[in-house]
Amino acid sequence: MGASKSLESSGEVRIKHSLIKNEEEFVVKRKKAVLQCLKNLKISCSRDKVPHIALLGSGGGQRAMVGLLGSLVQLDKAGLLDCILYLSGVSGSTWCMASLYQEPDWSTKLDTVKNKIIERISGPGVSWGDAMAKLKNYYYGKDLFSLTDVWAVLVVTAFVKEIDEHKISEQQDQHNKDPFPIYTMIDKQCKQQRDGDPWFEISPHEAGYSLTGAFVDTSSFGSQFDNGLKKKQQDEIDMLYLQALCGSALADGQEIRNILWKRIKDFFGHSILRIETGMFEEIGKDPNSPPVDKCYQVLMELADMNLSVLNGKDPSEIDKSIRTKLKDLAGGKRQLVFPVQKLNLADKEAAQLYMKQYTMDVCNYLNSWFSFWPFDVCFSICKCMALWLWGRKYDFLHNMADKAVPDALLESETRDYIDAGLLLNSPYLSVLRKERNIDLIISLDFSEGDPFMIISCLRERSMN
Template sequence: VIVWCVCSSEVRIGNSLNESESQHVANRRATVQQCLQEHNIFCSVDEVPNIALAATGGGERAMIGLLGSLSQLSEERLLDCIMYLGGDSGSTWCMASVYKEPDWSNQMETVKQNIIKRLNQGKITCSEQYKMLAKMCEKDNFNVTDIWAIFIVSDIVKEIDDHVLTEQRGQNTNNPYPIYTVIDKKCKHNTLNRDTWFEITPHECGYSQTGAFVDSKSFGSQFEKGAKTKEQPEIDMMYLQGLCGSALADVEEIRNRIRKQILHFFTRMEKKLYKIPEQLMKSYIMSIVCLSLTVDDVHPSVLKSEKRHYEDTGLLINSPYLSILRKERNVDLIISLDFNSGVQFETVDQAAQMCKDLQIPFPTVEHPENIEEPEDFYVFKDNPNAPVVIHMPLFNAMNCKGEVKMCETKYTTFQLAYSDEMISNLLEKAGLNIKNTKEKLLKEIEEVIQRKKN
């Protein structure tokens, strides 16, 4: 629930980066510079490129794919080159897991093993679900996303994470800056509307392209004419994972799965003689955004609507491109880890088209001849005003060897928890994509630096 007023200091109208993000990026430049020097790539601090890792969604496939990619980047001593880590849908489940560790990028192997152990052996009990739901139903804005997150997402990630996002402030100065992305449901059908893209970071949340932000602590509270009229508990990481991963919860899917889970849950609860709060069954809007006064470039529906709905980015473009491409972030190189399944190049094609519609610089995307058996590394860089985009399909001719379709069928988006063997194999395939393309990555980084020098 976010209600804001332009005249309030609680709301920041403008496209500039918030001070904390700017400071994080400035501090990390020395880390990136040192990492590049280890690979015999030399540049001044001012010439250090802003490299963003963009991870698509894809359920647990995306979660494990990103984990394997981050682990291999660390092993190849490339992780410290990354300035931003953006994700949506299932990739945010991995992000939520790794960012719990304040210095995760410097202890990636340990973090990976802990997550694998949790996925293989973890189990969410009925009592844990009940306690979390009882806590959540105390909120005035208790809603269906709480139920979805606790009943479904927790069963996939094998954890109920009640940490809050703002705990990451100051704890992750040695890590890439995280960007979690969702979309505005009412705006998503209008591709010319910049208000579609909504980002959530440890410091601020708001509309990436429009430039309207509030402190992340306020995501869930109510404001009127600039004053906070009703403060709600800060959203926790369990809720955030449910919100970001709500593409799995289309209308019929969420009805069927939650209906079954609730009936099963209540049956177990009744046997244990728990008293079920009536409010537990209440669900309503997941987020509300009310604005008063007018703001240039903000769509009238956002300004005048009392309620705003946010949902999984995968329901429009299954990638965090539009938040990463925020002009003020000055990203020079995007490494897109495509964990999508189905139509090859769909996410990068959609991003290119939307950027064209919104007049955001983006390189031309050219398809290979054999799109059904893609390579593991593509580069798009014909636009000097746009970042270089590296596109890396998870399943490709290199790590699947003629079995791309079989891999896509085996690792489906809507499948619940993967088996131990599936997790192990998927980690290996994602890791191979980084290992096999290391030299190509370094070559593109060198060229980006040269372009900055010129």
């Protein structure tokens, strides 16, 4: 399918069922290494018959990260690593990939790289000061802020023990001796509405929809486009954010809400300490400003109230305390708009809707007094929790006209991207693109459940 004229002129958006030239050139060079590897293994193969072999890493959090690393080490020891043309990952496996591809030509020194990774993830975590500075950078550095930013800073760093600010596009010429990396995720709206192609991939060269064949330069993923032309540049996502984008599994479940509210509460607590020790110099200079400690007490209780409702506990005492503090802040002149209501905790959907509206109302109420750092990001985080907003990016296909692309992708201004493990816990669809001509798939499964469940799900999808 050909690209439209507007696409060809933009030079950044591409709609075509073919590999980008950079990937084609990489494949030609990499196949020479594959051929030599096969010869070393005494496997006879002609130059025009070199197999395209893809290695897949499943989701599974830190277990998948460590498991993929160990598997690659063993493949290297067996002399098989250079047979791999593509390395594609989902969720936790992408954390391993991100660590590996920090090192140019990592496969030539894998034992050294492995030891560095193990030493890092066994060591101390990221400090709260560094985490807060990174969150501030995310919040003010782009148009669209979501829970993926929070997840990156407060959760992913707890596993990978670093803030990786490298960009994936920087890897374009650094890995001539390594497999071609593909990081995968899914389009949340396509998954929920079952409309269009949910499978999304990011490589050092381009990002886009695997089956639709619609791509944008990786460095421009997240920038604002209109009819294939860039309207507003946004900074390229860094590797920490990419790991959060790929590795935010359970983003539909109660467990992740519990994890996030607890981490957010910790963040609020550390913010209070930094204010009390004078580390936020801009706070407290105005003697007429409302007491910041009372604002943080409300935020802490708001987190507690959400946790109580999530876990089926009566939040009425916390609600009463929040309303009292807000009334004190207003000097008795204003009341919380959202009415007092007896919650039926057995109706989880209704309780969740109530807390969504309640959280938004409290944040909007506080924002009239505290509209500066770090309160602005605190309110934004709570609102993102209420709206359950993940991975929001500008839609690079907005307002285009191409019959090859589903209408939903052409009409929306933004799209939300989440962990592909919520749909299929292995990145088969990225390597099953016809233009990649894969002959053999080696699938490594690090999930907790039945290792053949992924195959069964894939078979069902292909039949449908």
